[in-house]
Amino acid sequence: xxxxxxxxxxxxxxxxxxxxxxxxxxxxxxxxxxxxxxxxxxxxxxxxxxxxxxxxxxxxxxxxxxxxxxxxxxxxxxxxxxxxxxxxxxxxxxxxxxxxxxxxxxxxxxxxxxxxxxxxxxxxxxxxxxxxxxxxxxxxxxxxxxxxxxxxxxxxxxxxxxxxxxxxxxxxxxxxxxxxxxxxxxxxxxxxxxxxxxxxxxxxxxxxxxxxxxxxx
Numbered sequence: 001x002x003x004x005x006x007x008x009x010x011x012x013x014x015x016x017x018x019x020x021x022x023x024x025x026x027x028x029x030x031x032x033x034x035x036x037x038x039x040x041x042x043x044x045x046x047x048x049x050x051x052x053x054x055x056x057x058x059x060x061x062x063x064x065x066x067x068x069x070x071x072x073x074x075x076x077x078x079x080x081x082x083x084x085x086x087x088x089x090x091x092x093x094x095x096x097x098x099x100x101x102x103x104x105x106x107x108x109x110x111x112x113x114x115x116x117x118x119x120x121x122x123x124x125x126x127x128x129x130x131x132x133x134x135x136x137x138x139x140x141x142x143x144x145x146x147x148x149x150x151x152x153x154x155x156x157x158x159x160x161x162x163x164x165x166x167x168x169x170x171x172x173x174x175x176x177x178x179x180x181x182x183x184x185x186x187x188x189x190x191x192x193x194x195x196x197x198x199x200x201x202x203x204x205x206x207x208x209x210x211x212x213x214x215x216x217x
Contacts, residue, residue: 001177006046007190013042017190020166021205033085033212036137036166040089043164043187048093050185051131075127075158078135079104079148082209086137090164094133100124102151104144119151128156137208139168139188141199142175149180162187166208169194169201 007014016035019025026032054071057064077100078087091097103121132152136145145163163176163186170193173186194202210216 001180001182001184001186003173003186003188004046005188005191006042011042013039013189016042017166020211021203023206026206026211029212029214036085036208036212037089037092039166039189040086040135040164041092043086043189044090044093047133047162047164047185047187073130074098074133075100075125075130076133076135077102077124077148077152079144080121081213082137082207083135085212086164086166087135090133090135097133098125098130100127100152100155102148104148119147122151124152124155126156127152127158129159130156131160131162132158133162133164135164137166138201138204139163139165139172139176139186140195140201140204141169142172142179145176146179161185164188166190167192167201167204169204171195172201 007017016039020032020035048070051070051072053068055066056069057066074094074097076087076090076094076097078084080101080103091099101121101123102119104119134145134148139145161180161184163184165186165188167190168188170191172195173191192201192204196202205211
């Protein structure tokens with residue numbers, strides 16, 4: 001797996017990451033969603049540089065011009081509900097992509113720290129031979145991405161997979177490396193080193209779904 005960590009280079013991206021982490025700024029859920037969306041746009045732009053292109057001719061009012069345009073059948077698949085703002089940011093750039101949505105949540109059967117990933121709602125086009133962008137803002141243990149990828153297999157085998165995340169934990173990244181095809185790319189804005197005993201990223205930012213859309217029962 002090729003890991004591409006964007007905040008290694010200084011850019012405006014770091015401002016958006018700082019704001020989604022800041023507990024004071026987090027209280028404005030609209031700003032939180034917009035910052036996640038903007039991070040998605042930056043991730044999409046960087047990812048686009050690695051996609052296959054073909055030359056086409058554009059006709060202007062005064063002549064013609066040859067341009068290189070992306071030549072990929074792209075499917076964006078986000079994990080509900082936290083993935084929605086990130087999905088929108090990526091869709092802003094890949095606006096002709098197909099879209100898939102899947103739910104995955106942590107179920108604690110014994111009301112303790114142990115959990116299993118439950119995948120329920122699922123809507124997806126065929127993935128056969130296409131470029132799959134699998135979108136999840138927080139890559140903590142990595143179990144959600146693995147469970148979702150297994151569920152997606154019934155819809156075909158993608159030509160290639162790009163995982164798109166905002167913040168990840170080193171442990172989770174190491175876990176998924178052997179669970180996805182070798183040529184999978186991980187595009188991630190920032191990486192933290194620690195998970196707590198409940199499997200949450202430290203320092204991370206908290207629960208991205210709650211911060212974007214309000215607390216759940």
